[in-house]
Amino acid sequence: xxxxxxxxxxxxxxxxxxxxxxxEVNQGTLLFSFNSLEENPAFLKQEDRDYNPNNSxxxxxxxxxxxxxxxxxxxxxxxxxxxxxxxDTSIISRDKIMIGIDYEHCKGCxxxxxxxxxxxxxxxxxxxxEEEEAALAxxxxxKKKGDK
Amino acid sequence: xxxxxxxPDVVVWDGNFAAANALRQAQIDVxxxxxxxxxxxxxxxxxxxxxxxxxxxxxxxVESEHAAMSGCVGAAAAGGRVATATSSQGFALMVExxxxxxxxxxxxxxxxxxxxxxxxLNVRGDxxxxxLGRDSGWLQMDAYNAEEAYDLTLCAFKIGENKSVRxxxxxxQDGFITSHTAQNVHPLSDDAAYEFIGKYExxxxxxxxxxxxxxxxxxxxxxxxxxxxxxxxxxxxxxPVIDEVFAEYAKLTGRVYxxxxxxxxxxxxxxxxxxxxxxxxxxxxxxxMRTEHGIKAGxxxxxxxxxxxxxxxxxxxxxxxxxxxxxxxSPGGALGMLYNEVAGALYTADEKPVMTNxxxxxxxxxxxxxxxxDVYKELADNAKSGKRSGKIQQFLSLRGPKMEYFE
Numbered sequence: 218x219x220x221x222x223x224x225x226x227x228x229x230x231x232x233x234x235x236x237x238x239x240x241e242v243n244q245g246t247l248l249f250s251f252n253s254l255e256e257n258p259a260f261l262k263q264e265d266r267d268y269n270p271n272n273s274x275x276x277x278x279x280x281x282x283x284x285x286x287x288x289x290x291x292x293x294x295x296x297x298x299x300x301x302x303x304x305d306t307s308i309i310s311r312d313k314i315m316i317g318i319d320y321e322h323c324k325g326c327x328x329x330x331x332x333x334x335x336x337x338x339x340x341x342x343x344x345x346x347e348e349e350e351a352a353l354a355x356x357x358x359x360k361k362k363g364d365k
Numbered sequence: 366x367x368x369x370x371x372x373p374d375v376v377v378w379d380g381n382f383a384a385a386n387a388l389r390q391a392q393i394d395v396x397x398x399x400x401x402x403x404x405x406x407x408x409x410x411x412x413x414x415x416x417x418x419x420x421x422x423x424x425x426x427v428e429s430e431h432a433a434m435s436g437c438v439g440a441a442a443a444g445g446r447v448a449t450a451t452s453s454q455g456f457a458l459m460v461e462x463x464x465x466x467x468x469x470x471x472x473x474x475x476x477x478x479x480x481x482x483x484x485x486l487n488v489r490g491d492x493x494x495x496x497l498g499r500d501s502g503w504l505q506m507d508a509y510n511a512e513e514a515y516d517l518t519l520c521a522f523k524i525g526e527n528k529s530v531r532x533x534x535x536x537x538q539d540g541f542i543t544s545h546t547a548q549n550v551h552p553l554s555d556d557a558a559y560e561f562i563g564k565y566e567x568x569x570x571x572x573x574x575x576x577x578x579x580x581x582x583x584x585x586x587x588x589x590x591x592x593x594x595x596x597x598x599x600x601x602x603x604x605p606v607i608d609e610v611f612a613e614y615a616k617l618t619g620r621v622y623x624x625x626x627x628x629x630x631x632x633x634x635x636x637x638x639x640x641x642x643x644x645x646x647x648x649x650x651x652x653x654m655r656t657e658h659g660i661k662a663g664x665x666x667x668x669x670x671x672x673x674x675x676x677x678x679x680x681x682x683x684x685x686x687x688x689x690x691x692x693x694x695s696p697g698g699a700l701g702m703l704y705n706e707v708a709g710a711l712y713t714a715d716e717k718p719v720m721t722n723x724x725x726x727x728x729x730x731x732x733x734x735x736x737x738x739d740v741y742k743e744l745a746d747n748a749k750s751g752k753r754s755g756k757i758q759q760f761l762s763l764r765g766p767k768m769e770y771f772e
Binding site for chain 1 (some may be wrong): 450468470471566569574575576577578579580582584587588590591592594595599600715
């Protein structure tokens with residue numbers, strides 16, 4: 218799990234102190250994602266990119282989520298379906314191994330659970346306040362043929 | 366490679382075909398359009414040129430004018446040279462996205478064939494749509510005939526795409542009277558026109574994947590004001606660029622454009638300030654007033670409506686004793702736009718002429734020479750007496766009892 222709360226605070230204090238004058242703001246109110254472009258960011262992993270605070274990567278944009286997906290490593294087959302389908306790039310996978318969920322960006326849409334092909338599913342939706350340990354403890358059993 | 370057309374020195378084009386040929390010669394990358402009368406033949410013309418191999422570009426057919434301008438914004442942000450055309454209701458539906466285009470500083474060219482706004486529904490020419498665009502942050506230029514529509518459309522790309530400007534530009538022409546009247550046009554060769562405009566130079570284009578950028582940011586009270594102020598400065602800073610582009614175009618064609626056009630103004634006692642095809646009619650009447658009635662009449666017409674040529678208008682009207690501002694748009698409970706803006710400019714002048722505001726030509730109602738002649742005579746009386754004989758705002762060629770307002 219990625220915790221970016223520190224950088225979010227940093228960003229908010231930065232926003233307060235670095236207001237620009239009209240002759241300093243950029244043309245067209247453009248937001249550039251990266252500070253440094255020495256290496257093409259397309260070939261870098263997210264954690265290695267030099268994100269600008271303007272990019273939502275460093276901001277928490279999920280504090281209104283009501284239900285959240287919880288991930289069960291014991292059942293996952295690393296098929297990457299959830300990683301492909303997530304509309305918010307909130308499934309963290311490295312070298313095709315599923316690592317976890319980025320809760321700073323996940324909106325709780327449930328698409329990852331929907332596409333998960335394992336039996337039982339390796340991702341399930343829980344109340345936002347549910348603890349991970351408690352959720353894993355109540356994981357359902359494998360369904361048999363004919364079960365609904 | 367797009368094929369070229371070998372044009373003769375003089376062609377007979379209507380305003381729409383003139384604008385379509387300017388888009389062809391500019392080699393527009395993307396036109397996203399939802400055709401509407403009377404501007405339909407512009408994008409139809411582009412579509413045919415494209416289908417016949419005279420343009421390397423894309424025509425995007427969309428479901429509304431809102432989508433048309435949205436498509437233009439996307440294509441321009443992606444890094445293309447983009448244009449479209451519209452009129453009236455279509456223009457009104459585009460308005461939200463017009464502000465997006467100018468705020469994002471995308472040099473789109475919109476050829477607007479001026480038409481009245483409903484209700485009641487009307488397809489004829491007045492300036493209601495042109496006036497609607499004046500706070501949108503676009504540069505606005507007005508053509509009075511087909512050749513000017515061609516010339517200004519070519520200039521629009523060069524002005525808007527200038528790196529110190531980077532603003533969208535509207536080129537207006539009057540519905541039907543200009544758009545559907547075939548006239549002599551002296552076009553540039555395809556090569557000369559393209560060379561004049563130049564190759565499109567991208568600025569922060571979204572399709573540069575090595576430098577990711579987001580267009581369409583949200584800013585609240587802590588940022589919005591600064592960005593809008595910067596945009597206002599860019600609009601006003603476009604003035605010398607417009608002058609340079611007009612000067613370069615004059616070298617190429619001999620056709621001289623100015624941000625404010627003056628006709629017989631050197632010694633004029635009375636003047637009409639107007640836009641669109643009315644300018645040419647008023648010029649003919651002004652000449653007649655001089656030769657037949659001994660009235661020193663002139664015509665002043667903003668060629669560029671935005672940025673408003675505040676000081677040039679003031680200079681052009683220097684020495685005038687009485688003047689009438691002609692507004693071809695329903696004033697909606699106020700004085701007409703030209704009256705208000707010209708009065709604002711003249712309030713800073715040493716001498717203040719007697720001013721009147723004529724509303725005319727709504728929904729395409731014809732304005733004839735004898736009506737303009739009567740206005741010049743009234744102006745001559747006002748100039749002589751130093752005061753207004755009628756009220757400030759009057760309606761011309763309107764059936765029924767005389768409508769006039771304000772002392």
